[in-house]
Amino acid sequence: MASIKDVAAAAGVSVATVSRVLNEHPSVSADARTRVLAAVAALGYRPNAVARSLRTDQTHTLGLVISDVLNPYFTELARSVEEEARALGYSVIIGNADERPELQDHHVRNLLDRRIDGLLVSPTDGGSPLMLDAARAGTPMVFVDRWIPGLDVPVVRADGRAAVRELVAHLYRLGHRRLAIIAGPAATTTGSERVEAFRAALAEHGLALPDAYTGHGDFQAESGRRVTEGFLDLPEPPEVVFAADNLMALGALDAVRARGLRVPDGLALAAFDDIPWFVHTDPPVTAIAQPTGELGRAAVRALVDRIEGRTPRSVTLPARLVVRRSCGEPAAPFPTQSPSPVQRSTS
Amino acid sequence: MASIKDVAAAAGVSVATVSRVLNEHPSVSADARTRVLAAVAALGYRPNAVARSLRTDQTHTLGLVISDVLNPYFTELARSVEEEARALGYSVIIGNADERPELQDHHVRNLLDRRIDGLLVSPTDGGSPLMLDAARAGTPMVFVDRWIPGLDVPVVRADGRAAVRELVAHLYRLGHRRLAIIAGPAATTTGSERVEAFRAALAEHGLALPDAYTGHGDFQAESGRRVTEGFLDLPEPPEVVFAADNLMALGALDAVRARGLRVPDGLALAAFDDIPWFVHTDPPVTAIAQPTGELGRAAVRALVDRIEGRTPRSVTLPARLVVRRSCGEPAAPFPTQSPSPVQRSTS
DNA sequence: AGTGGTTGTGTAATCGATTCCACGAGCCCA
DNA sequence: TGGGCTCGTGGAATCGATTACACAACCACT
Numbered sequence: 145m146a147s148i149k150d151v152a153a154a155a156g157v158s159v160a161t162v163s164r165v166l167n168e169h170p171s172v173s174a175d176a177r178t179r180v181l182a183a184v185a186a187l188g189y190r191p192n193a194v195a196r197s198l199r200t201d202q203t204h205t206l207g208l209v210i211s212d213v214l215n216p217y218f219t220e221l222a223r224s225v226e227e228e229a230r231a232l233g234y235s236v237i238i239g240n241a242d243e244r245p246e247l248q249d250h251h252v253r254n255l256l257d258r259r260i261d262g263l264l265v266s267p268t269d270g271g272s273p274l275m276l277d278a279a280r281a282g283t284p285m286v287f288v289d290r291w292i293p294g295l296d297v298p299v300v301r302a303d304g305r306a307a308v309r310e311l312v313a314h315l316y317r318l319g320h321r322r323l324a325i326i327a328g329p330a331a332t333t334t335g336s337e338r339v340e341a342f343r344a345a346l347a348e349h350g351l352a353l354p355d356a357y358t359g360h361g362d363f364q365a366e367s368g369r370r371v372t373e374g375f376l377d378l379p380e381p382p383e384v385v386f387a388a389d390n391l392m393a394l395g396a397l398d399a400v401r402a403r404g405l406r407v408p409d410g411l412a413l414a415a416f417d418d419i420p421w422f423v424h425t426d427p428p429v430t431a432i433a434q435p436t437g438e439l440g441r442a443a444v445r446a447l448v449d450r451i452e453g454r455t456p457r458s459v460t461l462p463a464r465l466v467v468r469r470s471c472g473e474p475a476a477p478f479p480t481q482s483p484s485p486v487q488r489s490t491s
Numbered sequence: 492m493a494s495i496k497d498v499a500a501a502a503g504v505s506v507a508t509v510s511r512v513l514n515e516h517p518s519v520s521a522d523a524r525t526r527v528l529a530a531v532a533a534l535g536y537r538p539n540a541v542a543r544s545l546r547t548d549q550t551h552t553l554g555l556v557i558s559d560v561l562n563p564y565f566t567e568l569a570r571s572v573e574e575e576a577r578a579l580g581y582s583v584i585i586g587n588a589d590e591r592p593e594l595q596d597h598h599v600r601n602l603l604d605r606r607i608d609g610l611l612v613s614p615t616d617g618g619s620p621l622m623l624d625a626a627r628a629g630t631p632m633v634f635v636d637r638w639i640p641g642l643d644v645p646v647v648r649a650d651g652r653a654a655v656r657e658l659v660a661h662l663y664r665l666g667h668r669r670l671a672i673i674a675g676p677a678a679t680t681t682g683s684e685r686v687e688a689f690r691a692a693l694a695e696h697g698l699a700l701p702d703a704y705t706g707h708g709d710f711q712a713e714s715g716r717r718v719t720e721g722f723l724d725l726p727e728p729p730e731v732v733f734a735a736d737n738l739m740a741l742g743a744l745d746a747v748r749a750r751g752l753r754v755p756d757g758l759a760l761a762a763f764d765d766i767p768w769f770v771h772t773d774p775p776v777t778a779i780a781q782p783t784g785e786l787g788r789a790a791v792r793a794l795v796d797r798i799e800g801r802t803p804r805s806v807t808l809p810a811r812l813v814v815r816r817s818c819g820e821p822a823a824p825f826p827t828q829s830p831s832p833v834q835r836s837t838s
Numbered sequence: 839a840g841t842g843g844t845t846g847t848g849t850a851a852t853c854g855a856t857t858c859c860a861c862g863a864g865c866c867c868a
Numbered sequence: 869t870g871g872g873c874t875c876g877t878g879g880a881a882t883c884g885a886t887t888a889c890a891c892a893a894c895c896a897c898t
Contacts, residue, residue, distance in 0.1 A: 147854055158878045163856060171876055188624070193604040194550070195854035197541045198883050213570050216563070223560050226587060235601055237584050240573060254582055257540040277535070365767070397771050420712070424744050426773030494884055505848045510886060518846055542884035545853050 146187040154183035166191060197259065205235050206447060207255035208264045209248055211290070212363065213240040215391055216419040217436060218266070221288065224440030225264060232448050234261070243329075243362055245269040252278065262447045266290045269331040284450040288443040290333045298456045300443040302434040304416060304463040305341045311414055311432060311465050312345035315384055318472045320412060324357035324382035326371045326392045335363075338388045338416055357382050361392045368395025369402075376403055376411070384412040384471060390419050393429060412471040416463075428468035435461045493534040501530035513538060544606065552582050553794060554602035555611045556595055558637070559710065560587040562738050563766040564783060565613070568635065571787030572611060579795050581608070590676075590709055592616040599625065609794045613637045616678040631797040635790040637680045645803045647790040649781040651763060651810040652688045658761055658779060658812050659692035662731055665819045667759060671704035671729035673718045673739045682710075685735045685763055704729050708739045715742025716749075723750055723758070731759040731818060737766050740776060759818040763810075775815035782808045 152159045157176055164172045165180040172180075183189070197203045206229050210218040226236045237260065239251025248265075249272045255263060262284035265275070271292040279285050279295050291299040315323060325342050328335030343353045356378060359371030368387055372395065375381050387393035393415035400411050407413050407427055415422070418433035438461055446456040467473075499506045504523055511519045512527040519527075530536070544550045553576050557565040573583045584607065586598025595612075596619045602610060609631035612622070618639040626632050626642050638646040662670060672689050675682030690700045703725060706718030715734055719742065722728050734740035740762035747758050754760050754774055762769070765780035785808055793803040814820075 149854080159855080160857080160878060160880095161876085164877090167856080169857095171874090173876060176876080190600075190604055192545075192606060192854055194541055194544045194606050195883090196856075198539075198545050198885085199854080199856045201883075203541070213566055214563075216561075219560055219566055223587060230597075235584070235605075237582070240570060250577075253537075257537055258582075259539060259541050394767065394771065401771075420741065421768040421772070424741065424748075424773060425768070425771045496884080506885080507848060507850095507887075508846085511847090514886080516887095518844090520846060523846080539884055542853090543886080545855085546884080546886045548853075 145192075146189045147192065148189075150187055151180065151183045151189050154187060155179040201259070203259050203261055204233060205237060205258070205260045206262050206264060206444070207237050207239065207251070207258075207260040209239040209241055209251045209255070210266050211241050211243050211248075211268050212391075213238070213242075215363070215389065215417075216421070217390060217417045217434070220419075220436045221266075221440045224437040225288075225444055228441040228444040229448075232444065234444075234448065241268050243268050243364060245272060248272070249274050256283065262286070262451045264288055264443055264447055267292050267332065269329070271295070284447060286443050286447040286450065286456065288439060293333070298446045298450070298458045300439055300446055300459045301461075302439060302463040303460045304338060304432055304434070305344075307432040307463040307465045308338065308341040309345040309348070311386070311430070312342065312349065314430075314465065314467060315412070315414070315471055316349050316351075318412075320383045320471070321351065322357070322380065322382045323351065323353070323384045323386065324359065324375055325353065326359040326361045326368055326385060326387045326396065328361060328363045328388045328392075330360075332363075334416075335388065342386060361388070361395075363389045363391060365391045365395035365398070368392030369399045370395070372396040372399035372411075376400075376405075381411070384408075384414065387413070387415045390415050390417040390422070390431070393431075397425065397429075407470050408472045414471055418466050422468065425470075427470050429470045430468045431466050432463050433466050434463045492539075493536045494539065495536075497534055498527065498530045498536050501534060502526040548606070550606050550608055551580060552584060552605070552607045553609050553611060553791070554584050554586065554598075554605075554607040556586040556588055556598050556602070557613050558588050558590050558595075558615050559738070560585070560589075562710070562736065562764075563768070564737060564764045564781070567766075567783045568613075568787045571784040572635075572791055575788040575791040576795075579791065581791075581795065588615050590615050590711060592619060595619070596621055603630065609633070609798045611635055611790055611794055614639050614679065616676070618642070631794060633790050633794040633797065633803065635786060640680070645793045645797070645805045647786055647793055647806045648808075649786060649810040650807045651685065651779055651781070652691075654779040654810040654812045655685065655688040656692045656695070658733070658777070659689065659696065661777075661812065661814060662759070662761070662818055663696045663698075665759075667730045667818070668698065669704070669727065669729045670698065670700070670731045670733065671706065671722055672700065673706045673708045673715055673732060673734045673743065675708060675710045675735045675739075677707075679710075681763075682735065689733060708735070708742075710736045710738060712738045712742040712745070715739030716746045717742070719743040719746035719758075723747075723752075728758070731755075731761065734760070734762045737762050737764040737769070737778070740778075744772065744776075754817050755819045761818055765813050769815065772817075774817050776817045777815045778813050779810050780813050781810045 148159050148162050152162045161176055162180050165177050208225055212218055222238055229236045241248035245268055248268050252275055264286050266289045279297050285297045287297055287299045289301055327339045330336050346353050361367035361371050385396055387396050400407055415429055415431045418431035422429040422431050442459040450456040495506050495509050499509045508523055509527050512524050555572055559565055569585055576583045588595035592615055595615050599622055611633050613636040626644050632644045634644055634646045636648055674686045677683050693700050708714035708718050732743055734743050743760055747754055762776055762778045765778040769776040769778050789806040797803040
């Protein structure tokens with residue numbers, strides 16, 4: 145593959161001049177410029193990004209470490225991150241942690257070794273020494289969706305509390321009183337926050353959240369199935385299960401179906417994170433939708449601000465409830481007189 | 492961040508010795524080794540992968556350009572690719588082409604500029620000059636799922652012909668005679684092959700595939716919806732629609748539902764590519780399942796063989812039919828006496 | 839004692855870019 | 869005419885690693 149020296153030789157100039165042409169430095173004569181550009185075209189020359197990075201100490205690359213690529217929420221996030229990064233002149237290397245802290249560490253280490261310009265993380269745990277050190281050492285970093293408390297790192301996330309209150313109000317209105325939750329890992333902020341929001345919302349209606357109705361999952365489908373089976377085995381099973389993410393909801397759906405029960409009569413279901421498939425499941429699933437694309441874009445903007453010397457801002461956007469049929473009430477065929485801001489999907 | 496010079500100074504040796512210790516070169520004294528390792532630990536030194544790549548001309552990185560990240564098939568593929576690559580000591584940079592040739596080109600160019608060791612591509616079209624040149628110039632490359640004819644590049648893919656024949660036999664047995672297909676772009680191999688396999692299978696039953704029953708989609712949901720609406724507007728609409736990928740099937744499901752019809756009574760549906768959600772849709776969707784994980788792993792192995800000087804092999808694995816309820820017959824509650832190798836899912 | 843071989847180490851070249859600095863040419867103005 | 873500009877250019881240092889080569893020290897043989 146041709147290098148800058150070959151181009152310089154072909155154009156009859158020095159490598160410095162070639163570099164200046166390529167970087168649009170003003171003081172290059174028109175004559176030299178055309179000769180260089182001709183040589184570049186003739187040789188099919190492309191600058192070696194590795195060499196450039198070594199010299200300039202910038203890779204124009206962002207690292208994105210997400211918790212689980214098979215989760216459509218994170219896929220959509222990754223997509224919007226890549227789009228916004230591309231628009232700003234950066235590429236993205238994605239690391240999939242699969243909800244495993246040691247894999248997350250592997251990717252963070254790998255990305256740091258590659259001298260990425262900045263790191264976007266949705267941590268699977270409270271943070272390894274590696275990540276904490278990197279943050280404190282000044283590696284540009286932004287947390288997205290989940291975060292690690294106590295670090296001076298901007299956070300871009302959705303606030304689901306209002307939507308969870310709406311959801312609980314909706315469930316209460318439908319007559320449900322025994323409400324259970326499948327929580328995520330307590331080490332993640334989204335794992336604990338969603339439980340707290342749910343518990344607080346229940347309290348507003350004078351309802352408690354007993355331990356037996358608090359299942360511990362890991363944000364993956366299998367745990368949703370396992371926890372739901374436990375609920376169904378209780379002497380007094382819950383009437384509704386609220387899964388803290390879409391994959392655990394999928395597992396719950398499996399478990400209900402495996403018992404020969406139906407949603408919502410046997411057990412009603414709601415989920416955090418809305419995805420296109422929820423419109424088509426049997427029945428369509430009531431969910432709390434995050435503004436995923438907006439979160440990804442905002443996270444990239446914050447990170448690039450940090451990298452380029454501007455001051456990054458944390459961003460919190462509201463999530464919203466999307467009512468479908470998995471909790472009992474058939475979606476109204478026409479707008480009801482409901483004064484609440486609950487949205488109804490078209491499904 | 493500490494460099495090799497800092498380590499050398501701290502350990503009281505030359506940079507060459509540090510490098511030897513790090514690369515496990517045999518002729519280093521035990522004494523020097525321990526001093527170097529101590530300095531490495533004390534400084535928290537990590538080798539700069541950028542500098543190393545420049546010198547060795549290897550990045551230990553594979554590029555993966557996929558057609559659409561939002562398609563669960565490709566997500567699963569990407570995941571297995573990353574896993575296998577990691578096991579073999581490589582990282583992966585994913586580029587999402589979104590079924591747009593110019594975006595595909597952008598990513599290929601970007602990856603080549605970064606001097607990735609090899610490229611895994613699932614082409615969205617017949618191949619741009621850039622990609623053809625790279626292949627001919629000797630860039631290690633492997634095609635996965637889709638390929639470009641006429642290039643000497645190994646191909647790792649699934650052969651769906653047998654499964655399509657089984658599907659058509661299944662549909663015929665259920666009494667369906669008017670069968671339509673939503674094809675992918677003719678520029679992709681999977682776009683044209685699936686139509687050909689379908690047409691050939693129909694011919695075995697004495698059925699034709701009229702133009703009116705051949706819809707042209709682009710592998711994304713919206714096109715599935717549009718084509719299906721067209722089918723439903725025909726004076727004599729088809730009884731079954733076979734979507735050439737899962738997203739177009741999702742679009743078809745939308746279109747059917749929007750008309751107030753139901754699957755399979757209003758219109759039966761089958762899809763190429765099976766995904767976890769198809770078990771939970773209303774009704775569960777009959778699909779042709781590819782051995783996705785195996786494909787991803789085989790593709791990485793072929794590419795790494797090529798990179799490391801061994802001779803890569805093309806691989807073709809069979810796809811298989813998974814019968815569910817979207818074509819009419821309720822899944823049998825117990826194994827039938829069917830002598831055919833058709834698999835039945837547990838849904 | 840001299841020869842040859844092994845072992846451990848350092849010096850310096852190298853990868854492909856960017857960029858500081860020096861220098862010559864041309865111009866303007868005093 | 870000469871001093872000070874600006875402009876265009878090339879030489880060379882530099883980024884952080886790897887590695888060819890030279891060499892010193894040591895050992896083992898003849």
